[in-house]
Amino acid sequence: MNEVAVNQSDLRQRFASREDEDDERGREEVLIEKLDRFLSSIESRLDSFERYFKLKDKAPDDLKVNVDNTLSESRRNSNASVNSFKSLSLSLVNISTIHQRLRLIKDSVLKSSISNLENLYSMLDDQYNYLFNFNSVVEEDREEKVTNRELLSEKIITTIQYFDEKLNHVDKLISDRIPQATTNYESPAFKHMRFHNFNKALKTSEKGYLHYYQLPLSWRENRYIIYGYRFSLKHSDMLKSIFRFDHNESMNIWTHAIGVLILVYISVWQYPSTTVYQNNSLKDNIPVYVFLFAAIGCLVLSVIWHTYSCFAKLRVRANCACMDYTGITLLITASIISAEYCSLYYHPSLLRTYIIFSSLCGTAGLMFNWSPFFDKPECRLIRIMFFVGLALLGVSTFFCQVYYEGFITSLRFFFPTLYKSFLWYWVGVLFYGGLFPEKWRYDVVINEDETCSHSHDSKDIFQGVEHSGKEEIEEIVCEIQNEGQDLRNESENSYKKNDMYKEILEKHFPSRPIRTPYHKDFLSLWWVDYVFQSHNIWHICVLFGVIGYYYSILDMFIALQSK
Known part of the structure; x- marks a missing residue:
């Protein structure tokens, strides 16, 4: 008993x-x-x-x-x-x-x-x-x-x-x-929904990774990457995640982390052992090292951004995105200066003018990257034009060399940069701009709205990140406007309005993605969340493009030394 x-x-x-x-x-x-x-x-x-x-x-x-x-x-x-x-x-x-x-x-x-x-x-x-x-x-x-x-x-x-x-x-x-x-603060419209699900996402992330629809809208970047999102307020969690290989930023982090190690090896051991280094003067080696250090800086800043891309403090996250833009600017500027140095080697006055102007443009680019004004959507075209203009500045040196040395000689001088470097960048742009291969996945049903247009193209590289979250905010506004046309009288249609808002929230914040019967098939691309998504491929192409450009610079110096 x-x-x-x-x-x-x-x-x-x-x-x-x-x-x-x-x-x-x-x-x-x-x-x-x-x-x-x-x-x-x-x-x-x-x-x-x-x-x-x-x-x-x-x-x-x-x-x-x-x-x-x-x-x-x-x-x-x-x-x-x-x-x-x-x-x-x-x-x-x-x-x-x-x-x-x-x-x-x-x-x-x-x-x-x-x-x-x-x-x-x-x-x-x-x-x-x-x-x-x-x-x-x-x-x-x-x-x-x-x-x-x-x-x-x-x-x-x-x-x-x-x-x-x-x-x-x-x-x-x-x-x-x-x-x-005044506005109706209960209405889930436009930026009023930017932080919806913020606290819920933090709580859920304590037990594991999140899926795309659990993220607040301001943290959503690519609607085709569904699983494996981190979300935390702790710096320690972000730093520890570098050494975890089961989230969707692991490959983005490590493709460039390994790239940093390769470029450090080239800078410290490989380049000093080349005949180009030994035949060059100290002044001639400076542009090569400027490029290598800028490339290392670009990759390091990219690692920082992808480590903090899902950090829950939006201001810190935005600053890390600016670091990524800064890295791109440094790489482009240094690439241009090294090409200018080689192509205008025998024209010091013009070379000096080009380098000074390129340096000023690069400095202005850094200011653009950190300016709140130039980060606004309406300034997107200005940012794109700046980066394209900076790249075209380097192309203009080709025409300068054509003027002095002829077309065939100039073409031979610059041609290695096309197939060794720029070809890789262009291939990366195709994958990144088209969101391939994740756009072809069919293991889950992707939440897309045909009535509210959204787009992603190669120009978005110059923004640094995708922008599906912003598109979804616009979709919510569009849906509220479309559905609310027949609900003008709030007192009579309050229940319908509540149902409408509930449907919109359920659409954009479902408890779980809808899986198809093929979600376990390899060809359904379920693995694209973790390996070989478009951004991973872009990173690989950037790394090959950087290494290819380094060897192109060596070819330029060999051509100069043979004259």
Whole structure:
């Protein structure tokens, strides 16, 4: 009997423990959903404020509005429930201050997220008190530091609810003053959906890699690469992933990491052992090493970008993308200068002019890469024209040499660069621009929208990355506009509108990709997520193109030395 009683007690404890775990899991899911919605609402409200400031004649710092008593309530009262408010006197709210604080809150939520609930709650609590507790009364007993994850989740959810209540009043104030300045923050449209699924993706990534549809839209690059995405706020996780070979960036990282080792070997051992090096003067060897060091820098920066391509801190990720652009600029500039040096070797005045101008263009390119203005979509054509123009600058030296030495001599001089180097680049462009072979995969159904056009071509190389996430944002806007044409009356069609939004979210954020009956067949290209996707092939072609260009420079110097 005693054994039976003990077993029953043990079973009850297990069931109770399991129920507690289920409750905690459910509470965490609610918190994640609330945080993701809160991020979307902040994005929309920031957009609303910016419209408001543009439409207002006065400067934002002077825009102050009276707020009713409900806006100046405190949310804490030790003698009442958590949901009750304590009425305080009328106060003024500076809209530009709310705008600035919302930006700060958004950045903080993206940095802390669910990985550090204590910091997240402290930040939200402080910002709420700063914005909406206008009384000068200091709370007698500030709550003790909360470390329990369950209590923190509840408090964060409650704080978010209070934020929404107060910000709804601000929305109404803006709407009353300038109706056209406001937007519907509940609408999953345009950039308001950029961070949808952010916290959910972070939580899911703790158990393994993500698939494409689990990523927030701002992190989506290539809709044909489905599995094997990393997503973390920790630098250590990104760095450790370099030595893991089971995610979809492994081959992109290691093709260029191995390339760095090859170029270091060439720089330190192989080139010094050549007859070209021994016959060249120190001045003649400098352009060769400039090219080699620029190529090494390009590949290193590419490794950094692909290591951090799924880093959850968007600003750090964007900076790493700029590093990748910088590497491309360095490689093109150094390639041009080395070609100029060889082709205009016997024309020092013109050579000096070319090198100075090329260096200035390369420096300007570095400024473009790190400028927020030139990273905007409307500047895409400028970026493309810059890189193409920089490359054409090198081609122009061919015509200079034709003028001085004739067409046949010049063609023989430059021809090795075509089949040893540029041919590899062009092959890589074909794969990259066409998204081959992953575009042919049929192991899963790829989510594409025929009504909203999207494109990817070879010019996107000069942007550095694909842009499927931006296209999906545009698709969402397009779908909302198309589906919403017959839903003009919100009061009568609110249920239909909710269903419409739900369908759009289910389409762009399905729980799992739809597998075809052929998902295990080798020819269905299920493996393309991990090896020999278009970007992998582009990297291999770039490496062969760089090595080929190095040998082309050697051929140029051999031709010069034979004269």
